[in-house]
Amino acid sequence: MTRLLACAGLLFCLFTAVPLAAQDAPAPGVPSFRQDFLALDVAPPPADLAQSFSADPISASGKKSSFLAVAASIILPGMGEWYAGRLDRGQYPMIAEGVLWLGFAGLNMYSGWIQDDARLFAGQRAGVQLAGKSDEYFGSIGNYNSLADYNAQKLVERNLGALYPEDPAAGYGWKWNSVADRESYKAQRIDADEMANAAGFVALGLAANRIWSAVQAAFLVRKHNAALAPQQGSLPSMRSRLLTHLGKTDGIVFTFTGAF
Numbered sequence: 001m002t003r004l005l006a007c008a009g010l011l012f013c014l015f016t017a018v019p020l021a022a023q024d025a026p027a028p029g030v031p032s033f034r035q036d037f038l039a040l041d042v043a044p045p046p047a048d049l050a051q052s053f054s055a056d057p058i059s060a061s062g063k064k065s066s067f068l069a070v071a072a073s074i075i076l077p078g079m080g081e082w083y084a085g086r087l088d089r090g091q092y093p094m095i096a097e098g099v100l101w102l103g104f105a106g107l108n109m110y111s112g113w114i115q116d117d118a119r120l121f122a123g124q125r126a127g128v129q130l131a132g133k134s135d136e137y138f139g140s141i142g143n144y145n146s147l148a149d150y151n152a153q154k155l156v157e158r159n160l161g162a163l164y165p166e167d168p169a170a171g172y173g174w175k176w177n178s179v180a181d182r183e184s185y186k187a188q189r190i191d192a193d194e195m196a197n198a199a200g201f202v203a204l205g206l207a208a209n210r211i212w213s214a215v216q217a218a219f220l221v222r223k224h225n226a227a228l229a230p231q232q233g234s235l236p237s238m239r240s241r242l243l244t245h246l247g248k249t250d251g252i253v254f255t256f257t258g259a260f
Contacts, residue, residue, distance in 0.1 A: 062228050063224075063225045063228060064083065064084060064085075064221045064224055064225060065221070066217075066218045066221045066222060068080075068083060069081075069083050069084055069214075069217035069218055069220070069221045070214045070217060070218050072217065073093070073210060073213035073214040073216075073217045074210050074213075074214055076094070076097065077090075077093035077094060077096065077097045077209050077210050077212070077213035077214075078090035078091060078092070078093045078094030078097065078213055079094075079217075080213060080214060080216070080217025080218070080220075080221075081093070081213065081216060081217050081220055083217065083221075084217055084220035084221045084224055085220075085224060086220045089216060089220065090213070090216075090217070093209055093212060093213035093216070096209050097206070097209055100202055100205050100206050100209060101206070103199075103202045104199050104202040104203060104206065107195050107196070107198050107199035107202060108195075108196070108199045110195050111192045111193075111195035111196040111199065112192075114188055114191050114192040114195065115188075115189070115192040117188060118138075118185055118188035118189050118192065119138060121181075121184070121185055121188065122138070122141060122174070122185050125176060125177050125178075125181040125185070126141060126174040126175060126176045126177070126181070126182070126185075127173065127174055127175060128141060128174045129171040129172075131171075132171070133172075137164070137172070138189070139189065140164075141174050141182075141185070142182060142185050142186035142189055143186070145175065145176050145179065145182060146173075146174060146175040146176070147164060147166060147172060147173045147174055147175070148166070150164065151163050151164065151166065
């Protein structure tokens with residue numbers, strides 16, 4: 001009885017395995033799912049698609065942005081060249097920027113010191129009340145010995161709008177102790193104005209330094225990106241596929257494409 005059951009079980013396994021094997025073996029001329037899958041032409045994704053999934057497209061491709069280089073140089077000359085990988089070229093506008101800012105600040109401070117000294121001198125030697133006066137007023141006291149002389153000249157010119165009140169309570173009166181004092185005050189004002197004008201030219205130098213650095217940075221980025229072009233073009237891409245015939249694998253084919 002035991003042997004009979006064992007034989008029955010063996011026969012059942014044989015009859016069950018044969019149909020399954022027949023299902024796995026493809027019929028002649030009819031490709032199976034497995035054959036179709038192996039014969040797929042698997043190619044790498046397009047470069048633009050791969051780049052779109054990159055966290056940093058610029059760093060992924062190695063290219064740099066001219067816009068970022070120009071913006072960096074406008075903010076701080078030399079930074080655009082540093083971004084382009086050429087700090088050796090960017091150090092010069094950086095140094096020039098520091099020197100120009102020191103010159104601009106120094107000239108403005110020196111001009112202010114001279115102007116303050118001149119006004120204090122006018123207060124001591126001409127009795128000028130400094131509070132609440134305009135630059136035009138401080139220029140006028142350097143050209144006339146007293147308020148009376150100034151108003152007399154404006155009356156001759158019929159420029160009534162330029163008159164200052166002669167009431168002492170208004171605080172516009174002045175009278176120099178000597179012509180030499182007035183000339184000394186006038187010379188100090190001229191020196192202060194020249195320093196202020198020089199600071200203005202330095203400000204133009206700051207603008208020119210930014211333009212120079214921005215143009216240089218854009219050129220260096222363009223040169224950097226141009227140097228990457230032949231390297232990127234020479235990288236080949238590979239495709240692979242299996243050769244099958246009547247359900248059998250005959251071989252594998254590799255296809256390389258690229259610019260050389």
